[in-house]
Amino acid sequence: MRITALVALVRKDLQLFFSDRRSVIVSFAVPIVIGAFIGSLTNEMGNNSNKPLRVKVAFADLDASAVSKALVADAQADTNLDVSVADADAARLQVQKGTVVAAVIVPKDFGDSASRAFFQGSSVQKPELTVLVDPSRAVEAGMVRGILAQHVMQTVAQSAFSGQSLAKLADRGLAEIDKSNMPPDQKRLLREMLNGVQRFYSQNPSASRGRGAGGLFSLPYTVREEEVTAGKRVPYNGYAHAFSGMGIQFLLFAMLNAGIELLLERQRGLWKRLRSAPISRYGLLAAKWASGTIISLMTLLVSFGAAMLMFKVRIEGSVVGFLAVAIACSMMAATFGMLVAAIGRTPATARGVSSLAVLVMVMVGGAWFPTFLFPKWIQQLTVIVPVRWAVDGLDATTWRGLPFSSAVLPTLALCGFALLFGLITLTRFRWEEA
Amino acid sequence: MLEVRHLRKTFGSLVAVDDVSFSVLPGRLTGLLGPNGAGKTTSVSIIAGLLTPERGDVLVGGRALSGDTDPGKRRIGLVPQDVALYDELTARDNLRFFGALYDMSGTALDHAMHAALTLVGLADRARDRVKTFSGGMKRRLNLAAGLLHDPDILLLDEPTVGVDPQSRNAIFENLEELKRRGKALLYTTHYMEEAERLADRIVVIDRGRVVADDTLEGLHATVSPGSSGSAKDGAVSLESVFLTLTGRSLRD
Numbered sequence: 001m002r003i004t005a006l007v008a009l010v011r012k013d014l015q016l017f018f019s020d021r022r023s024v025i026v027s028f029a030v031p032i033v034i035g036a037f038i039g040s041l042t043n044e045m046g047n048n049s050n051k052p053l054r055v056k057v058a059f060a061d062l063d064a065s066a067v068s069k070a071l072v073a074d075a076q077a078d079t080n081l082d083v084s085v086a087d088a089d090a091a092r093l094q095v096q097k098g099t100v101v102a103a104v105i106v107p108k109d110f111g112d113s114a115s116r117a118f119f120q121g122s123s124v125q126k127p128e129l130t131v132l133v134d135p136s137r138a139v140e141a142g143m144v145r146g147i148l149a150q151h152v153m154q155t156v157a158q159s160a161f162s163g164q165s166l167a168k169l170a171d172r173g174l175a176e177i178d179k180s181n182m183p184p185d186q187k188r189l190l191r192e193m194l195n196g197v198q199r200f201y202s203q204n205p206s207a208s209r210g211r212g213a214g215g216l217f218s219l220p221y222t223v224r225e226e227e228v229t230a231g232k233r234v235p236y237n238g239y240a241h242a243f244s245g246m247g248i249q250f251l252l253f254a255m256l257n258a259g260i261e262l263l264l265e266r267q268r269g270l271w272k273r274l275r276s277a278p279i280s281r282y283g284l285l286a287a288k289w290a291s292g293t294i295i296s297l298m299t300l301l302v303s304f305g306a307a308m309l310m311f312k313v314r315i316e317g318s319v320v321g322f323l324a325v326a327i328a329c330s331m332m333a334a335t336f337g338m339l340v341a342a343i344g345r346t347p348a349t350a351r352g353v354s355s356l357a358v359l360v361m362v363m364v365g366g367a368w369f370p371t372f373l374f375p376k377w378i379q380q381l382t383v384i385v386p387v388r389w390a391v392d393g394l395d396a397t398t399w400r401g402l403p404f405s406s407a408v409l410p411t412l413a414l415c416g417f418a419l420l421f422g423l424i425t426l427t428r429f430r431w432e433e434a
Numbered sequence: 435m436l437e438v439r440h441l442r443k444t445f446g447s448l449v450a451v452d453d454v455s456f457s458v459l460p461g462r463l464t465g466l467l468g469p470n471g472a473g474k475t476t477s478v479s480i481i482a483g484l485l486t487p488e489r490g491d492v493l494v495g496g497r498a499l500s501g502d503t504d505p506g507k508r509r510i511g512l513v514p515q516d517v518a519l520y521d522e523l524t525a526r527d528n529l530r531f532f533g534a535l536y537d538m539s540g541t542a543l544d545h546a547m548h549a550a551l552t553l554v555g556l557a558d559r560a561r562d563r564v565k566t567f568s569g570g571m572k573r574r575l576n577l578a579a580g581l582l583h584d585p586d587i588l589l590l591d592e593p594t595v596g597v598d599p600q601s602r603n604a605i606f607e608n609l610e611e612l613k614r615r616g617k618a619l620l621y622t623t624h625y626m627e628e629a630e631r632l633a634d635r636i637v638v639i640d641r642g643r644v645v646a647d648d649t650l651e652g653l654h655a656t657v658s659p660g661s662s663g664s665a666k667d668g669a670v671s672l673e674s675v676f677l678t679l680t681g682r683s684l685r686d
């Protein structure tokens with residue numbers, strides 16, 4: 001095909017694209033606006049180094065014992081929780097209204113019962129701690145359950161191992177030994193041990209009033225959390241993912257429109273004029289593909305350019321890898337648009353079906369929400385969705401700061417999709433113009 | 435200049451054209467007449483290379499055309515039935531694009547655009563977007579786009595549909611000028627008066643087959659004066675000839 005004709009075909013498509021104000025706004029401005037909005041949300045949730053995420057929980061303390069008060073105080077001191085105190089009915093209402101994620105009802109006699117159950121296991125009835133949860137916020141509710149278990153274990157253990165508790169326990173133990181049928185030598189050994197405990201607390205009255213060994217009871221480890229991003233001093237930037245997702249979504253929409261335009265060209269007789277010129281049919285499609293790739297790439301790069309200028313998004317990994325993924329993604333999108341034109345019968349039906357296809361692809365491909373939120377089977381299924389590879393590739397080379405090797409597989413996968421869409425287009429395209 | 439030999443094309447069980455043959459000479463306009471669905475547009479599409487015939491040949495200057503990129507296609511210009519223009523582009527940008535498809539560029543293209551726009555009376559609107567044009571202006575620009583690359587043969591598929599008498603007359607004058615320049619014109623139409631005014635030879639096609647191929651006088655001679663097809667004064671109109679040849683049943 002002659003270069004003059006190819007250049008003219010590509011230039012014409014670009015001229016038409018830029019002369020359509022709506023297309024330009026949809027392709028360039030809208031992804032920036034939506035990307036900024038989604039990025040601000042994910043940044044708020046993800047960037048916990050500045051402002052920790054605090055889950056709202058209500059406590060209703062019906063016991064009002066030292067143990068239950070210590071439990072509420074411990075929870076209030078936890079940086080992961082935003083604890084308020086209410087009566088049981090008010091706490092339930094707050095969960096129902098969604099103002100708190102969960103409400104913890106501490107029953108009467110919780111302190112004593114829990115301390116007893118701590119040592120006597122299943123032989124005594126355990127106190128029931130009621131946790132009311134908002135079913136729409138299951139992930140946060142799970143987090144509350146875990147944190148609550150930690151605080152209950154800590155406060156009950158501190159109580160159970162206090163001097164008074166241990167002295168009482170020794171008294172009860174000696175009485176039990178007398179009643180039991182165990183061999184005399186074993187009884188003697190146990191009495192000696194428990195008498196030793198009683199002697200310790202009678203000789204050290206201050207120890208029986210203090211926290212005793214319970215003060216030493218705590219989690220046997222501490223946690224150091226580190227964000228694994230491009231580097232130690234590079235914080236997670238939620239805008240990077242948001243802009244790649246929105247960029248991909250809107251370049252697909254731009255190419256969907258390009259496919260519809262091709263159908264309209266056919267409807268308006270323009271395709272007849274093109275086909276009557278001495279140009280090969282593959283040349284015509286190649287020009288469409290080239291112009292589509294250029295428009296897609298511009299959409300993506302403008303989107304990222306805005307993210308870089310406004311939200312400090314950086315290509316922390318391989319720049320070459322980023323460009324490879326972006327170009328492969330653009331080629332895939334361009335062939336997707338041609339596929340729409342090849343399969344679509346009329347512009348109206350093609351628009352409806354392909355819009356749905358784009359929305360499904362971007363949704364399950366992780367452009368809107370991270371794929372880990374989806375069920376396992378959907379996560380596995382997304383390998384057949386090109387958007388997933390594009391998102392993974394752009395994430396890898398931007399905020400994850402990974403090297404070129406991390407972009408190779410996404411690039412190859414996207415090229416594979418471009419090839420597949422291109423082959424289907426070639427076999428399904430209607431060439432004859434009656 | 436253009437010779438069509440024994441064309442046959444089917445769409446499934448429908449035989450669109452069958453054994454269609456005719457020729458168009460330089461400096462002559464051949465009218466291709468026929469009822470709806472007769473096979474006129476299919477014939478034009480085959481000649482323009484938009485459809486591949488199952489049988490038959492299209493010869494341009496004595497040489498058969500083959501394939502999309504046959505250089506012989508440069509000698510053919512198509513003016514489709516639809517206004518095949520990009521509304522968002524200016525008249526100049528439309529012509530620049532269509533000229534580039536025929537490998538035209540630079541000064542030669544500028545001259546050709548100016549000549550084509552002058553011929554159709556749109557030189558002063560060259561920089562306006564096509565979407566601001568009236569229907570008649572679009573039709574004239576459609577014609578200009580077809581003859582921009584100076585083809586020897588111009589295929590005109592109902593080029594005056596939906597235009598006012600002034601624009602139609604302007605198009606006729608353009609076509610007469612092209613005839614004077616030695617172009618071979620193939621003109622499909624439903625309007626008998628257009629064929630009567632412009633055509634040097636008329637090919638009537640019906641149900642995919644050529645039913646008459648003659649000069650206007652020759653066709654008139656096929657219907658005898660005083661027959662049901664003749665007018666009160668005894669003269670025979672082309673319409674009556676047409677109805678005699680193709681029948682009076684509806685062809686929707």
